[in-house]
Amino acid sequence: MDHKSLLQSDALYQYILETSVYPGEPEPLKELRELTAKHPRHLMAIPPDEGQFLRLLLKLMNAKNTIEIGVYTGYSLLSTALALPDEGKIIAMDISRENYDMGRPIIQKAGVAHKIDFREGPALPFLDEMIKNEEMHRSFDFAFVDADKCNYLNYHKRLIDLVKVGGVIAYDNTLWQGSVAVPPEVPMSESMRYGREHTLELNKALAADPRIEIAQIPIADGVTLCRRLS
Template identity: 75%
Template sequence: MAQTAAATENQAGRHQEVGHKSLLQSDDLYQYILETSVYPREPEPMKELREITANHPWNIMTTSADEGQFLNMLLKLINAKNTMEIGVYTGYSLLATALALPDDGKILAMDINKENYELGLPVIEKAGVAHKIDFKEGPALPVLDQMIADGKYHGSFDFIFVDADKDNYLNYHKRLIDLVKVGGVIGYDNTLWNGSVVAPPDAPLRKYVRYYRDFVLELNKALAADPRIEICQLPVGDGITLCRRIS
């Protein structure tokens, strides 16, 4: 059994190494981080969900294990209790969040594809954190607009994580800045976008990478100029920009 478990872990790790999002120039160095600091401390439910997701045809969409570890610690550091996630996929980052929150913590989770979420839901339920999640299927913008119109949600979220359609990132930001509390944090994923943000115009990029690159560049420029937030862009995973609301 031990050998089988080790083989499974190695296979999942190798899959992550081959298809990882990290911008580290050395695959061996990234694998060292995973094997030394991430996998040994990865909660069993997150490991199980990561391995399930590795077999999904869209597995490149998942949050990387090192980023999941980072989010889990960040939420604990800021004592987050009321959070939101836009873009769920199979729920790896959602599970990282749910495990970090106190028992009465809440996550409003939104995604256009409930089927993917339900792939990871049994693991989330087994981990005993499903009661923290309010999942809504469908586009997030109408939900956000309704929340803003209601008035009672202004400044009510401690943390918001966005990993969805890049062409709407700025539209999300315009709304989320009112919903996150002063001192709260918004995290935007994929802000280095496969490294394409510094690629020359004639670089041979995959079609979807090229399509969304301009939206990511526009977001990065807008966040850097927004006086309502402090920002920190980190080369974790595919790049994550943390925005702390200050006004």
């Protein structure tokens, strides 16, 4: 498969795209998706059905201030920027400006670049600096995490202070290509097993965290939504 959907039928996934996703996909997102498809690691980007889901979720939440950890070429970032009001803001973090710069001209052409505060480098130091500023505590409506799986729990420890009560943290790839449900003795690549172990640890921790209520959505490679309760 050349997509990240866990649906067993390629035809069914194509039906969803052609019937529900592509007709409403904003032109800048289509352009960025087609540009990213030429990148050798294009599967790192979220798929368009997940982008559609995030845009609707953000609008339903009336979100204005968000955090994004892991930008890549910017499909999820542009999805967020298009969903936020004109005064909305996104603090976006990624270790590679090169990938972000690939999609930045499309983001600028879409007229939403003013909403984005891009920060190049590992996310944890940036988050720690934000934590030091008490005015930032409970000030974000939403956070989206699609980055190094080994640090998801470290991100959660910090984001839980930055996202407001009633706000949402979304973790991507929480079904890890379905590997979370297979027996540990099943043969798989070292990288797949590494990601599986960290994902299992994350899923267990999120389910047991009394500060949040969660819903694990089987869209794309799995997205877990965490609504902060306290």
